[in-house]
Amino acid sequence: MAPHLSLSPSELAELVASFEDGTIDNCEFSHPEHIHVIWSLVRSRGTLGGIAQFETCLKRITEAEGHPEKYHATITHALGIVMGERVAAQPDDEWMAFMDANPDLFEWPSSLLKELYPNGELDTPEARARFVLPPTHS
Numbered sequence: 001m002a003p004h005l006s007l008s009p010s011e012l013a014e015l016v017a018s019f020e021d022g023t024i025d026n027c028e029f030s031h032p033e034h035i036h037v038i039w040s041l042v043r044s045r046g047t048l049g050g051i052a053q054f055e056t057c058l059k060r061i062t063e064a065e066g067h068p069e070k071y072h073a074t075i076t077h078a079l080g081i082v083m084g085e086r087v088a089a090q091p092d093d094e095w096m097a098f099m100d101a102n103p104d105l106f107e108w109p110s111s112l113l114k115e116l117y118p119n120g121e122l123d124t125p126e127a128r129a130r131f132v133l134p135p136t137h138s
Helices: 009-021 033-065 073-089 095-101 111-115 125-131
Strands: none
Touching: 009 033, 033 073, 033 095, 073 095, 073 111, 073 125
């Protein structure tokens, strides 16, 4: 079962707003909260628009706190693409139903990413700087 964020719908909306306006405390920004924000952005802007907005805001936040190296392009894009697929498959699911149906998105470290990138591909400077497709397996 996915860890539930113990936030009301209005608090979840405030979370997304604080992320978008850059006032969120990135040190207190948990993985489930990251997943909620990308879910919300993908639902409201579509997969590519949601990923673009998430990337822009996350880069701005990490740069403002003086740690731009915390941004990881491949993790951001890979999770965003998976999120887009899951939202498209469950377009009417509200947040709680989505969390219950997708517990793998809430694991950190991510078993989903380890499956997609099994040989340390996420640990490269290239994967951090730009989106790298998962390797093809023969």
